[in-house]
Amino acid sequence: MNMLDGNNNEQINFFVSVPSWKGNDSIASNSAKTETRATPITDASLGTDKTFGIIADVVNGSNYITEINQEVVSYNTTNKIWETVADHYWPGANKTVNFYAYYPASITNGTITHTASTTPILTYTVPADATTQVDIMTATGTNVSGNSNSSTPLSFNHIFAAIQFSVGSAGIGSGTISSISIGNVANSGTYTFGSGWSNVTGSKTFTISQSKTITGISGEDIYSGNYTLMMVPQNINNITITISYSNGGTLTKTISGTWEAGKVYKYHLSYAPKTFDYTGTVQTYTIPVTGTYKLEVWGAQGGGGGYGGYAFGNIYLTQSSLLYFCIGGAGTYNLNGSILSNPLTAGYNGGGYGQCGGGGATHIAITNRGVLKNYLSYQAEILLVAGGGGGGDGTPVGVGGGTTGGDGTSSGSGGTQTTGGTGIGSGSFGQGGNIGTTNNDSAGAGGGGWYGGGSSGQPQIGSGGGGSGHIGTSLISGSTGMSNGVRSGDGYARITFVSAN
Known part of the structure; x- marks a missing residue:
């Protein structure tokens, strides 16, 4: 003392x-x-x-x-x-x-x-x-x-940045997650009391290995609490988050930014549905994770005519397998004047040719043979089809299907599961009926589909029938459905990862 x-x-x-x-x-x-x-x-x-x-x-x-x-x-x-x-x-x-x-x-x-x-x-x-x-x-x-x-x-x-993970707003496939990793991250440094970090170095992949079953609903916790990562504050540049499911499938996301001391960074992980717009070409998609996926297709609208149809269904797919998406193009409304001065048009993927062109179908296949009509001898390779609407003026308009395409005016009937619609030009597998090439032919062409609709049955007036939709046998029973006449403009498609189970 x-x-x-x-x-x-x-x-x-x-x-x-x-x-x-x-x-x-x-x-x-x-x-x-x-x-x-x-x-x-x-x-x-x-x-x-x-x-x-x-x-x-x-x-x-x-x-x-x-x-x-x-x-x-x-x-x-x-x-x-x-x-x-x-x-x-x-x-x-x-x-x-x-x-x-x-x-x-x-x-x-x-x-x-x-x-x-x-x-x-x-x-x-x-x-x-x-x-x-x-x-x-x-x-x-x-x-x-x-x-x-x-x-x-x-x-x-x-003195650290806390890193956590949850399900984002777009959701993610349900199933059992075996791990989440994040790397390559600096893992060493010198901390000066009252000042902060310096000499931050290293390149380390950190992995949280813990079985976690999730429903995939937005906001659901994945890893936090005892499984919070305590990281050295740093600037991160193109580091990769990898989420692994118990079946071996993985999803990845590259991130950049800054981690600051005393802040929580909760990464909301989503696997948003993949969408496909009309391009006029076949588009390819690689399955990222083995599991269940929801497929949805919308056919295209006919020129001045019926809306395209809709079809959906779930399917079990394996990682790295390929799907091919062919999106229908809308028909063009070109009624005024003669055929010679207003050339005939047709929606991509099976819309019939006419002054009011038929809307194209939208389909998903496990092979790439181009447009739908090329699968006449390979129908088992088609998973899902939504019919295109018939082109034309006047009512009723032939809407796309559905089990059966809608009928147009003047005998332009819709396609079914086994036959094309009838009219001046009849529909066929994957192809709507054409109106012909003279001024005395009908105005409205048939819509494309599993079977295309027929063109209208009177010269220069009326609407073509809609094409039919189709659901392949490989889709999961009880998870499928079709509707008529729901899509305006070009066609569309979407695939959603549902579950890794």
């Missing part, structure tokens, strides 16, 4: 607080009472069951003496104060104290170095196992009066 200025006998002790994690994403409320897990500390202050480490330098002018050197602070339940194991006292007036605290009191995978008159530094390497990545926090209080005689406030700050 006689070593201390002014015979000061007030013991140094502390009160502590923990600022909340920052960011737009909330984290699950968890008191995180186990120091060996990666759960972020979210309490307003450290639980009294915890301990932290402390360094304290006494400053007297230009002289620095380390009074407390990496000692453990714990909560004294009798005296209701946070204190070191050994007693330390305020040095008195004309001196100041610099405090440097860290949680937890014992840090694995890292080393704290300090000499009097310098700020402590932590050299750290993030462990590969997410469940052993501790939420390290530090607190700094400098130039504290040596004659304070009161509890010293220590406001801890999180």
Whole structure:
């Protein structure tokens, strides 16, 4: 006691607080009472069951003496104060104290170095196992009066960025996720108390290996809590998140940005449906994950005529297999004047030729043979068809199908599952009926489809019939359906990942 200025006998002790994690994403409320897990500390202050480490330098002018050197602070339940194991006292007036605290009191995978008159530094390497990545926090209080005689406030700050995963707004396929990995990420660096990180280096892929069954609904938690990744703050550039299902399928996403200390980055993982617009060519899609997919197709509208049909159904597909999408083009309305001055038109993929061209069908196949009519001898290769609408003027218009295409005016009938529609020009497999090439021929051509509609039956007036839709036998029973006349303009298609089961 006689070593201390002014015979000061007030013991140094502390009160502590923990600022909340920052960011737009909330984290699950968890008191995180186990120091060996990666759960972020979210309490307003450290639980009294915890301990932290402390360094304290006494400053007297230009002289620095380390009074407390990496000692453990714990909560004294009798005296209701946070204190070191050994007693330390305020040095008195004309001196100041610099405090440097860290949680937890014992840090694995890292080393704290300090000499009097310098700020402590932590050299750290993030462990590969997410469940052993501790939420390290530090607190700094400098130039504290040596004659304070009161509890010293220590406001801890999180030194890592917390990385979590959930299901995004577009949803993701249901099933059992076996792991999520993120890499290549810098995993080492030097942390200076009160200043931040430097010398951030390394290239490490971190993997959370934990079986997790999800429904794939937006907002559903995937990995957080004990499986939160505690990453060194850094700029990330084209690093890859990989989600792996238990059946071996994977989905990947490349991200860039900045991870800042004390912030939560919750990545909302979605696998949005893949859509296909009209291009006039066959488009290819590679199946990313073995599982169940929903297929949807819309046929194209006829020129001035009926809307295209719709068909849908689920199918089980294997990873890396290919599907081929042929999207129907809308027919053109070109009725005024003679055929010679207004050339005949037809919607891509089976729309009939006419002054009012038929709308093309939309189909999905397991092979690429071009437009639908080329599959006459290979019908088992077709998965799904939506019929195109008939072209023409007047009502009714021949809408696309559906089991059967709609009838147009003047005997332009719709296609069925086995025959084409009739009119001046009859429909056939994959092809709507044409109107011919003279001014005495009908105006409205038939729509394309599994079987195309017929063209209208009177010269220069009327509407062609719509083409029929079709559902292949390989689609899952009970998951299919068709509707007539729902699509205007060009056709469209969509495939949605439903489940990895």
